[in-house]
Amino acid sequence: MLAEDNPVTLEMVGIRLEHAGHRVIRAANGREALELLEQERPDLILLDMMMPEVDGAEFLMRVKGDALLGSIPIIVVSARSHEDDILAALSAGADDYVTKPISLRELLARIDRALSQGPEPLRVAVQGEEGPVFVGEVKSADPRSATVRFHTDGAPRFAIGDPARLRLSSPSLPEAIELRGEVVSRSESEPHRSYGVRFARHSAAQRDSVRDFLNLVGRRGDFRAQIDPDDAVPVLAFAQREGDSIELAGTLLDVSARGARIELKADAERSLVRVERIELRFALPGNDEQLTLSCEIRHRAALRDGIAYGLRFDPEATPDYLEQQEQISAFVLARMG
Secondary structure, rough: EEEEOOOOHHHHHHHHHEEEEEEOEEEEOOHHOOEEEEEEEOOOOOEEOOOOOOOOOHHHHHOOOOOHHHOOOOEEEEEOHHHHHHHHHHHHOOOEEEEEOOOOOHHHHHHHHHHHHHOOOOOEEEOOOOOOOOEEEEEOOOOEEEEEEOOOOOOOOOOOEEEEEEEEOOOOOOEEEEEEEEEEEEEEEOOEEEEEEEOOOOOHHHHHHHHHHHHHHHHHOOOEOOOOOHHHOEEEEEEEEEEEOOOOOEEEEEEEEOEEEEEEEEHHHHHOOOEEEEEEEEOOOOOOOOOOEEEEEEEEOOOOOEEEEEEEEEEEHOOOOOHHHHHHHHHHHHOOO
16 A cells, blocks of 8 residues: 555556556555555555645554554655654654655565565553553464563563453454453563463353454464474465466465465476466365465575475455455464464
């Protein structure tokens, strides 16, 4: 998504991004961008700070405080180059800051870097029995507990055994998800402090909240299910190259609700070196139903006996995507348990 109130900049940068292979959602101001986010989930947001109606600072506060939207990386693109402005934007949650006039080559490099790092962890508000609310990141979760990480500066100080309430809220959720539990661990690893929270499970409502929480975690793709090498999952990768059809066999390394990693033979790169998209077919362990997903190749890396390909699922090019995503999410959640 590109949020920019200057129509010339909006069109110029948008066209350049499209030429680089990105699909661009354009917003002429902050309010329009927020409205578009109710229907769209962009991989990344380019944000101008000086916009009418909803400016960049308010946009950052609202998006980064949202349980769902807060995971989207935001790169600020602004004419403000003073150190205080840059630090204020980064403190508000911006992931990067680029000053105008824009070097499009530099901007594309920063976009690629942000996308390669994947989504930020799920954000959750945490409160003790009473007192202030702190916003942290979910680092791990299973049906019994979650680990939440905070930056050391401004992190809470909970004692082992303290009650804790976790709350995830977003306009995208039918209602806020609230979880109650107790602190069971604490660890320090500069610049972070992490707490383990064991969920209380005394009521049907709490069990439903845990289920909704884990489903949200799984659908966002924050956690990946690793495939045991002894339980190899075969995959078929199909691609088009200069009018010719390519079919390659390999194995599934891991999978999430957003994408997968596969391993193909070492000579696969000869066929795929100029290919950016493939169709992936496989069946998850314990399920005979074949999944067929259109994918973008995002990463390539040499392994000892082959090539690993990092793939991002393309919802728009995949028929029945939501049904297939639900099946993958259920598999990931079962592995987490």
